[in-house]
Amino acid sequence: MEKKLNEFSVGESGVIKAVVGEGKIRRRLFDMGVTPGAEVYLRKVAPLGDPIEVTIRGYELTLRRTEAEAVVMEIKQ
Amino acid sequence: MKKFALAGNPNCGKTTLFNNLTGSTAHVGNWPGVTVDKREGTYKKLNEPISIVDLPGIYSLSPYTPEEVISRNFILDEKPDCVINIIDATNLERNLYLTTQIMEIDVPVVIALNMMDEVEKNGDKIDVDQLSKKIGLPVVAISALKEKGLDELMKQAYAASLSKREGATVLEGTKLMHLINDCKIGLKHSGVDNALFHAVKLAELDELEVAAHPDSAKMVEEFKATFKDDVFGADFEAIVADARYKYISKNYSHALTKRDKGKDKVTKSDKADKVLTHRIWGIPIFLVILFFVFHLTFSEDLFYLGKMGVFDKAEEEAVQEEEVEYDSAIEEFCDGVTVESFFGLEEGFYSPGVFLQSTLGVFTDLIGACLSQALANAAPWVSGIIVDGIWAGLASVLSFLPQILLLFLFFSILEDSGYMARVAFILDRIFRRFGLSGRAFMPMIMGFGCSIPAMINTRTLADQNERTATIRVIPFFSCGAKLPILTAIAGGIVTLLGMGNADLITYGMYLLGVVVAIAAVILMRSTTMRGEVPPFIMELPAYHAPQFKNLMLHLWDKTKHFIKKAFTIILASTIFIWFVSHFSWNWQYLEDEQINNSILAGIGGLIQPLFTPLGFGSQLGINGWVFVVAAVTGLIAKENVIATFGTLGACLAGAVIDVEVDGGIAAVSAMIAGTGIHVPGLLAFIAFNMLTIPCFAAVATAKAELPNKKSFRMTLLFWVVTSYLVSCMIYLIGTWWWTVFIFAALWAAAITCIVLYNKGKIDFNKLKIAKKKE
Numbered sequence: 001m002e003k004k005l006n007e008f009s010v011g012e013s014g015v016i017k018a019v020v021g022e023g024k025i026r027r028r029l030f031d032m033g034v035t036p037g038a039e040v041y042l043r044k045v046a047p048l049g050d051p052i053e054v055t056i057r058g059y060e061l062t063l064r065r066t067e068a069e070a071v072v073m074e075i076k077q
Numbered sequence: 078m079k080k081f082a083l084a085g086n087p088n089c090g091k092t093t094l095f096n097n098l099t100g101s102t103a104h105v106g107n108w109p110g111v112t113v114d115k116r117e118g119t120y121k122k123l124n125e126p127i128s129i130v131d132l133p134g135i136y137s138l139s140p141y142t143p144e145e146v147i148s149r150n151f152i153l154d155e156k157p158d159c160v161i162n163i164i165d166a167t168n169l170e171r172n173l174y175l176t177t178q179i180m181e182i183d184v185p186v187v188i189a190l191n192m193m194d195e196v197e198k199n200g201d202k203i204d205v206d207q208l209s210k211k212i213g214l215p216v217v218a219i220s221a222l223k224e225k226g227l228d229e230l231m232k233q234a235y236a237a238s239l240s241k242r243e244g245a246t247v248l249e250g251t252k253l254m255h256l257i258n259d260c261k262i263g264l265k266h267s268g269v270d271n272a273l274f275h276a277v278k279l280a281e282l283d284e285l286e287v288a289a290h291p292d293s294a295k296m297v298e299e300f301k302a303t304f305k306d307d308v309f310g311a312d313f314e315a316i317v318a319d320a321r322y323k324y325i326s327k328n329y330s331h332a333l334t335k336r337d338k339g340k341d342k343v344t345k346s347d348k349a350d351k352v353l354t355h356r357i358w359g360i361p362i363f364l365v366i367l368f369f370v371f372h373l374t375f376s377e378d379l380f381y382l383g384k385m386g387v388f389d390k391a392e393e394e395a396v397q398e399e400e401v402e403y404d405s406a407i408e409e410f411c412d413g414v415t416v417e418s419f420f421g422l423e424e425g426f427y428s429p430g431v432f433l434q435s436t437l438g439v440f441t442d443l444i445g446a447c448l449s450q451a452l453a454n455a456a457p458w459v460s461g462i463i464v465d466g467i468w469a470g471l472a473s474v475l476s477f478l479p480q481i482l483l484l485f486l487f488f489s490i491l492e493d494s495g496y497m498a499r500v501a502f503i504l505d506r507i508f509r510r511f512g513l514s515g516r517a518f519m520p521m522i523m524g525f526g527c528s529i530p531a532m533i534n535t536r537t538l539a540d541q542n543e544r545t546a547t548i549r550v551i552p553f554f555s556c557g558a559k560l561p562i563l564t565a566i567a568g569g570i571v572t573l574l575g576m577g578n579a580d581l582i583t584y585g586m587y588l589l590g591v592v593v594a595i596a597a598v599i600l601m602r603s604t605t606m607r608g609e610v611p612p613f614i615m616e617l618p619a620y621h622a623p624q625f626k627n628l629m630l631h632l633w634d635k636t637k638h639f640i641k642k643a644f645t646i647i648l649a650s651t652i653f654i655w656f657v658s659h660f661s662w663n664w665q666y667l668e669d670e671q672i673n674n675s676i677l678a679g680i681g682g683l684i685q686p687l688f689t690p691l692g693f694g695s696q697l698g699i700n701g702w703v704f705v706v707a708a709v710t711g712l713i714a715k716e717n718v719i720a721t722f723g724t725l726g727a728c729l730a731g732a733v734i735d736v737e738v739d740g741g742i743a744a745v746s747a748m749i750a751g752t753g754i755h756v757p758g759l760l761a762f763i764a765f766n767m768l769t770i771p772c773f774a775a776v777a778t779a780k781a782e783l784p785n786k787k788s789f790r791m792t793l794l795f796w797v798v799t800s801y802l803v804s805c806m807i808y809l810i811g812t813w814w815w816t817v818f819i820f821a822a823l824w825a826a827a828i829t830c831i832v833l834y835n836k837g838k839i840d841f842n843k844l845k846i847a848k849k850k851e
């Protein structure tokens with residue numbers, strides 16, 4: 001099943017299928033290891049509902065929901 | 078001397094390694110091009126001394142943040158003899174991503190696998206030889222913290238530096254390799270160094286490369302037009318990043334054996350995190366921590382024990398002050414020192430910050446007393462310039478050092494422990510409303526301590542507009558040196574009115590600064606600094622206990638900086654101020670009482686009318702220039718304002734006033750009595766000093782950190798205009814309350830104009846696009 005990362009709820013995990021969009025933000029996501037094939041686990045949501053914290057490639061990364069929207073996830077059944 | 082560069086991700090232990098390699102030889106140096114302090118030190122345990130350069134922490138060599146550009150340019154242009162790539166072994170995968178980029182440059186590279194002890198503690202294993210073989214570079218396991226493996230690392234790096242190394246890439250075998258090779262050959266022909274690195278970046282259509290090699294870029298574009306990939310289309314950037322990570326995971330799985338899946342493990346760090354970033358308690362906990370930091374630094378009544386009545390000794394001890402004739406200044410000094418001057422037992426315990434400050438104050442007083450005794454028989458102007466001019470000025474500056482350092486210590490602890498990153502995480506939502514990211518929080522809150530490190534800290538912001546806007550509002554977060562101005566004048570106001578609460582005025586002014594900062598940011602982001610809200614994609618490092626040694630080194634750095642400032646700019650300015658306030662236009666030495674004839678009074682009187690709309694200008698009559706002069710000396714260092722109050726207040730009152738006794742309240746009272754200034758004028762004066770051009774050192778820092786001269790000049794103008802307008806508003810509304818309606822109307826009109834203009838702009842763009850489509 002396909003889902004965007006910003007639609008994840010806490011505790012959900014999946015594998016990145018694609019990173020859409022372009023420019024700086026996308027490049028930054030790549031540099032931080034958000035590339036297709038990487039496993040992502042949504043750990044936490046900030047007190048005010050945004051940003052979110054995920055575990056990826058063995059470390060903790062925080063990003064906003066608007067930026068997470070660019071990450072298309074494949075959820076294991 | 079051979080030069081080795083340290084490169085690696087932020088937070089991988091680079092600074093610790095640097096400090097341990099170089100000992101205390103580190104110094105801050107400026108590099109050509111971008112003024113950023115990269116630190117340089119010397120390693121002396123090899124046959125020849127090695128210069129070690131600590132580059133900023135980076136995730137990639139792409140051109141999107143100033144740190145990345147600096148590191149990239151350093152490695153490419155300065156051609157170090159060896160690059161030591163530090164890798165956090167607990168986070169091998171992401172750290173190696175940078176390695177795959179560095180290894181493309183024609184420079185010897187040695188990998189320092191740091192935090193191996195952590196890995197072993199977790200029960201995981203990394204096969205160092207295996208990793209070295211796969212990546213084709215020497216790998217040395219070290220622990221920067223425990224100083225293990227450092228000699229071996231340097232030996233390997235030295236050995237590597239003796240031979241040349243050709244760049245190698247992990248992109249071999251990808252569909253792009255053909256293009257990269259073509260670009261490389263083309264670049265080599267035109268005599269470009271590091272052809273492979275540039276070729277790969279060209280293939281990614283990296284901004285800097287395309288600008289530097291337009292011919293080759295054309296080739297890439299042509300290739301791109303015919304290229305087709307099933308997964309990525311013609312998205313070369315994605316293909317390259319993906320290939321790097323694929324290569325890493327392929328080789329890294331061989332080298333690393335994990336005991337179990339990390340996801341399910343609950344570490345101490347996780348437990349702490351659960352509490353500190355809790356959905357409900359996260360923000361309250363943050364506010365409490367912040368309160369304690371400031372309370373421990375600035376409070377004169379620790380934990381409010383005094384207010385709670387712990388120290389109520391009834392007024393039995395209201396000792397009658399006797400007039401005593403002292404034989405010497407030292408005797409007078411000794412009589413004044415009591416237990417209270419250290420601990421402040423009268424109304425409660427001092428906080429550690431105030432305790433340190435008062436202790437230092439006792440010592441500086443002692444030296445002052447010694448000086449004035451030693452010079453008792455010298456000419457009055459000699460003892461005047463040394464005791465009142467030089468020493469009093471230096472002492473007043475040094476007296477802030479303990480509190481500033483303590484504040485730094487607390488912030489370093491919070492930063493080192495990993496909590497600051499969580500604060501950014503918690504607060505991002507709020508900051509986004511103002512068009513900033515959660516990261517802007519850190520420099521702003523540091524501004525309460527000192528604007529200089531706060532401005533330097535803005536380098537962590539990726540977006541230039543966000544950086545400029547943040548640097549501009551940092552001085553509005555009232556710094557440690559401005560606090561005495563607030564307390565002195567607030568105290569003066571309370572004395573003048575015979576009622577009120579000085580604390581309330583101080584807090585109110587802090588709040589005013591924050592409100593003005595927010596308003597200014599919103600205004601800038603919707604007018605001159607328009608742009609998208611900068612992204613917030615950030616690593617949250619694992620929590621760990623701060624390292625004592627690191628903290629101390631950090632503090633020592635700050636101390637050195639501060640003392641240097643005290644002995645250069647401030648020393649020069651105090652001498653200057655003393656000189657112009659004690660000499661008349663015809664070079665006659667003046668006693669303190671004759672200050673109205675001084676050069677300073679003349680100049681002050683000349684510019685005095687400018688400040689009439691702010692309530693401390695011409696309406697104050699003949700002595701009115703004192704406020705103007707105090708504000709002007711504040712442009713050199715804010716500590717000067719209160720020091721000037723001391724000098725000038727004493728002259729007006731015709732008596733000696735020691736600023737350090739009551740924090741300048743008596744001096745302010747004398748100035749109020751001498752000029753007849755009203756409360757709105759005083760409030761406007763505080764506001765003006767808080768919001769106007771900060772101290773000399775901060776201005777110099779802003780100049781270095783801002784992108785160009787134009788934005789620096791605009792920043793100066795912005796400070797002057799903001800402080801003038803806000804103070805003017807305070808004075809006018811405070812004097813004639815009904816003017817509030819005029820200001821409200823003006824603001825409403827301005828905001829409506831901006832909103833309409835911005836809306837119009839969007840519509841205008843739409844029109845343009847529509848026209849193009851036709």
